[in-house]
Amino acid sequence: MRSLLNFLLRFRTLILFLILEAVALMLIFSSHSYHQTVAYGAARTVSGFVSKRIEAGTNYFRLRQVNEELVAENTVLRSRLEALEAGAQKQPLTVDDSLSGISYSYLDAKVVNNSVNKQKNFITIDRGSLHGVTRGMGVASATGVVGVVVGVSPRFSVAMSLLNADFRLSASMARNDYFGSLAWDGLSHRYATLSEIPHHVTVTEGDTIVTSGYSAIFPAGLLVGTLTGDLERGGDFLSLKVKLSTDFKRLTNVFLIGSLNREERQNLEVEVTR
């Protein structure tokens, strides 16, 4: 007993070191699936509060840029409305049941915390379960795809950024509909890689890359970026370098995309493939 005590006393620093490192590792692993950190709600609320104040300050300096983007988006929406109205007059919409074709809902939100300099970047948004946000909703900005919601608290939610090594997006080439998997290589916040494109596809610099709609998170045709023309031939497929249309360094206004019948679709897909 005495020798055990002596042993513990002699190596107390080493033992404390090992215990603390074990606790740190446990924290890392328990927060690996990110939504579990919602358990640390108190800290989240405090840091969310602080981030919100900081963001309020920095937002002021971006107003000009934001205004320009909003004007641009308004123009696009206005022209789309015009087209819809013209179409509606020609052939009125008669369907009035739940299959009317509306399958996505939108909710505007502000970014209160964001990073681009880590390997696993996350974005905090000032909308939470009180506003109807759920896990798995898509996040996009006026300029393109941003990420997917992975954690929700009453007033805030955390989205996995496209700039996250774990993020995968089903994206396709707008010109010929060939689709592949888009992922971030962890290097520059302006570029990502679109892989699994067959060899015979002709690649032109400036080709538009959009979401494929296969994941039921984003509607098809949402802008992701443009091809730079750089490509890598490896194995059976091409890997294409994509310049992202969203500048993650100055992300302020985003919108959340909820798929209204995602559950039905996924249930069916699971049922059939099982």
Next chain:
Amino acid sequence: MNSLSRYTGAFILLIVLQLLIFSNIEFSGYVNPYIYVMFILVLPFSIPSWFLLILAFFTGLVIDLFSGTLGVHAFATVMAGFVRPWILTLNITSEVTDPDMSPSLYRNGLRWFFFYTVTVVFVHHLTLFLVEVFTFSNLFHTLLRVLLSTAVTTFFIMLFDFIRPRR
């Protein structure tokens, strides 16, 4: 002013500087300076190593809570706190006159302080970036991030030590 309030002040100042300024430095994704390690560096020579470890864990945890990386900084900072006494014993050239003093550029000389800082910061950054990516693939990319960030962090810590009150 007693030493407790001095070190508490240094702690808060470093955490605030880190979170408001240095965590927002985005330079091509390679340079992520973590200057809050300076708190571990400036604690007095005489601090018991178990207390150093607890303080290191707490410091890392505070940074973790504010940057949403639970455990990662705590792990790296405890590692830095663990190697600090070894580096101090390796590295004492001039005898320490007052063990309650904190290691500094002013008292221990530029060369000594530079070597001490760069070693502890390197251990911290290496642990941090490896735990953050949690893979040995792309090791070269990770090592480059470690080296560049260590250089920038060391520069700022030397600068802060140069301008801090000489006591």
